[in-house]
Amino acid sequence: MKVLITGSHGFVGRYFINKLQQNNLTLIDTKAGTDCRDFFKKDDSQYDLVIHLAAIVGGRESIEGRPMAVADNLSIDSEFFQWCLKTKPKKIVYFSSSAAYPTWLQDPMLEERKLEESDINWNGSLYPPDMTYGWSKLTGEYLAQFVPNVHIFRPFSGYAYDQDLTYPFPMYIKRALEKSDPFEVWGLGTQTRDFIHMTDVVNAVMTAVEQGITGPINLGTGRSTSFMELAQMSMDAVGYKGEIVTRPDKPVGCMHRVSDNTKLLSFYTPKITLEAGIIEAVTALG
Numbered sequence: 001m002k003v004l005i006t007g008s009h010g011f012v013g014r015y016f017i018n019k020l021q022q023n024n025l026t027l028i029d030t031k032a033g034t035d036c037r038d039f040f041k042k043d044d045s046q047y048d049l050v051i052h053l054a055a056i057v058g059g060r061e062s063i064e065g066r067p068m069a070v071a072d073n074l075s076i077d078s079e080f081f082q083w084c085l086k087t088k089p090k091k092i093v094y095f096s097s098s099a100a101y102p103t104w105l106q107d108p109m110l111e112e113r114k115l116e117e118s119d120i121n122w123n124g125s126l127y128p129p130d131m132t133y134g135w136s137k138l139t140g141e142y143l144a145q146f147v148p149n150v151h152i153f154r155p156f157s158g159y160a161y162d163q164d165l166t167y168p169f170p171m172y173i174k175r176a177l178e179k180s181d182p183f184e185v186w187g188l189g190t191q192t193r194d195f196i197h198m199t200d201v202v203n204a205v206m207t208a209v210e211q212g213i214t215g216p217i218n219l220g221t222g223r224s225t226s227f228m229e230l231a232q233m234s235m236d237a238v239g240y241k242g243e244i245v246t247r248p249d250k251p252v253g254c255m256h257r258v259s260d261n262t263k264l265l266s267f268y269t270p271k272i273t274l275e276a277g278i279i280e281a282v283t284a285l286g
Helices: 011-020 036-042 058-064 072-087 131-144 168-177 197-212 227-238 275-283
Strands: 002-006 024-028 048-051 091-095 150-155 157-159 183-186 195-197 218-220 244-247
Touching: 002 011, 011 024, 011 195, 011 197, 011 275, 036 072, 048 072, 048 157, 048 244, 072 131, 091 197, 131 150, 150 197, 157 168, 168 183, 168 227, 183 227, 195 197, 195 275, 227 244, 227 275
Parallel strands: 002 024, 002 048, 048 091, 091 150, 150 218, 157 195, 183 244
Antiparallel strands: none
């Protein structure tokens, strides 16, 4: 199978490469010297599968601190879908984001509510998504409607031990391994996320592609974990107890972001629990 992966050298891309390494892979990433937009201008090849991961993001501080840089994703996705219309890939994977969901649905007053795919309704009112990153992904989903064979996925908090330290999971593991005392948690620590291991993300995507399920599909476990709980779980895995201190001055994003994964469970069940993922990370990095 002839496969193109954009953003191939990023965190998510590395897991897709590992999964698809027996195929004929074309890898495009600025880290390897090629901007995907330059590639789209020159390439006329047809691929059996295109996995589009190229995007500018870098954790909460980047999303809130560099909104215009993140807005370049609008250009990336526009040129990507124009290229798809020209070259007609047989199957296309577009990574959207849980950041595309309306922020008002992620309020602490709605703590028990899980985000459903239908909460983004093109025929109704589209409430503001999360910053320019959310807007770019929402726009990407809209553009995808005009291109055949697109599988849309909305990943929640994907994680693994080799993730960049700008994200909370690897940073918390690092602090636990260093036995930080106090243990710093951004915000009040009550904000919640839905953590899903990157192995499950990739396996779910490939299962959906094989079965022809185009989406949109939430990629999450449906489990709500607060940052305070994640800090405690990380310390427990290492075997020490430090004082947790909160940093309300730091960016936290939406307060409650958890997926309704009913659609995902109809064809794939996540296998790696958060506890197992923490143990894996502690073992790998310790």
